[in-house]
Amino acid sequence: MKVESLCLRELRMRLKSPFETSFGVTQDRRILLVEIVCDGVSGWGEITAGETPSFNSETTETAWHVVSEFIAPRLAGKQLDFARDFPTLFAGIRGHQMAKAGVENALWDAEAKQANVPLAKLIGGTLERIACGVSLGIRSDAKALVATVEKELASGYRRIKLKIKPGKDLEFVAAVRHAFPEILLSVDANSAYTLADTPHLKRLDQFNLLMIEQPLGWDDIYSHARLQGQLETAICLDECITNAQHAASALELRACRIINIKLGRVGGHTEARKVHDVCRSVGIPVWCGGMLEAGVGRAHNIAMSALPGFTLPGDVSASQRYWHEDIIEPEVTVSPDGTIAVSGEPGIGCAVRRELVETLTVRRRDWKPGSITA
Ligand code: OSB
Ligand code: MG
Numbered sequence: 001m002k003v004e005s006l007c008l009r010e011l012r013m014r015l016k017s018p019f020e021t022s023f024g025v026t027q028d029r030r031i032l033l034v035e036i037v038c039d040g041v042s043g044w045g046e047i048t049a050g051e052t053p054s055f056n057s058e059t060t061e062t063a064w065h066v067v068s069e070f071i072a073p074r075l076a077g078k079q080l081d082f083a084r085d086f087p088t089l090f091a092g093i094r095g096h097q098m099a100k101a102g103v104e105n106a107l108w109d110a111e112a113k114q115a116n117v118p119l120a121k122l123i124g125g126t127l128e129r130i131a132c133g134v135s136l137g138i139r140s141d142a143k144a145l146v147a148t149v150e151k152e153l154a155s156g157y158r159r160i161k162l163k164i165k166p167g168k169d170l171e172f173v174a175a176v177r178h179a180f181p182e183i184l185l186s187v188d189a190n191s192a193y194t195l196a197d198t199p200h201l202k203r204l205d206q207f208n209l210l211m212i213e214q215p216l217g218w219d220d221i222y223s224h225a226r227l228q229g230q231l232e233t234a235i236c237l238d239e240c241i242t243n244a245q246h247a248a249s250a251l252e253l254r255a256c257r258i259i260n261i262k263l264g265r266v267g268g269h270t271e272a273r274k275v276h277d278v279c280r281s282v283g284i285p286v287w288c289g290g291m292l293e294a295g296v297g298r299a300h301n302i303a304m305s306a307l308p309g310f311t312l313p314g315d316v317s318a319s320q321r322y323w324h325e326d327i328i329e330p331e332v333t334v335s336p337d338g339t340i341a342v343s344g345e346p347g348i349g350c351a352v353r354r355e356l357v358e359t360l361t362v363r364r365r366d367w368k369p370g371s372i373t374a
Helices: 060-075 083-089 097-115 142-154 170-179 195-207 221-228 244-252 269-281 295-304 354-360
Strands: 003-021 024-038 041-047 129-131 134-136 160-163 185-188 211-213 235-237 258-261 286-288 339-341 361-367
Touching (some): 024 097, 041 060, 041 097, 097 269, 134 142, 142 170, 160 170, 221 235, 221 244, 269 295
Parallel strands (some): 134 160, 185 211, 211 235, 235 258
Antiparallel strands (some): 024 041
16 A cells, blocks of 8 residues: 555534533534545544543644654655554554554555455454444433433433443432333443542442443553452443553453453554454453544444454444534444444445535645655
């Protein structure tokens, strides 16, 4: 694959409704899209960094900087055999997984399109449909939350995840569990608690939760091992797992019994597949997390979720839950049985709506081999 050109854009997109987690509220997304042309074929990637450095240390702005200064100028004109060679080529850049993932995943899309195969197949996916859940932001009152859960279940979603934080936890979980005694229910704290909260977190054991996601420090695998030893409920790690080595360490320490894989957090399809393989080799289930993605990121998530170890419903849900208009065609839709079909079309399996993308773009930078900038 010869990289002929790269284009980095920032899009402004407003979520249909604000999304609240323990680290803040998001409504206006600043989304970065990467388009890479290889041998005349366009591949697309999305950078899933947040607007603030709250989930991890990256932001839209840091990703723009890293791609513009350190990745794009070096990649333009390069000859790569495979997209999977990208991480080695850019191993000199420490961290910045989300910035790197957006670029690497665009190469994967281009490679799959050139080979005329679906991306899901190229990375080793076997599933034809993926199971979907939803992640529900923190609400002001439990009654409103129960009504939302009822609506999502009626749409077919197979697992409900509630965002929690201190003061917005037991009462909300109790209300939902009371209204729906049998559903797959989980919670996600985004690191809002400490080990000192262990007695409080043990009270969540009474609700028969599928998992408690990332209760403790974002970079603290050790404390999760201490906590997991005292909880009946499975811990799922999200923020802590940024590569396959961390996954192996966490599993050896028994810090969790489930892992959430996010393409951006681990740096792209190559590392995501390694995390998947580590988990699968020891029978640990994985599922695909979400970062409030637009369509390109969503399509990559679906491709990854076709790997055989993705045995739990993910946070990948329909475009229309997030956006009045998504940037891909067809949009992501969920069938009444709560599943999404993995596309059989080449690459990410959808077309990017260029006119809409153009309208939403607030800045853009282009690279071609030999040009210093454009
Ligand atoms: O922790 O999974 C998370 C959104 C932003 C940052 C972190 C997380 C989330 C979600 C939303 O839970 C998942 C989605 O619907 O995309
Ligand atoms: Mg999470």
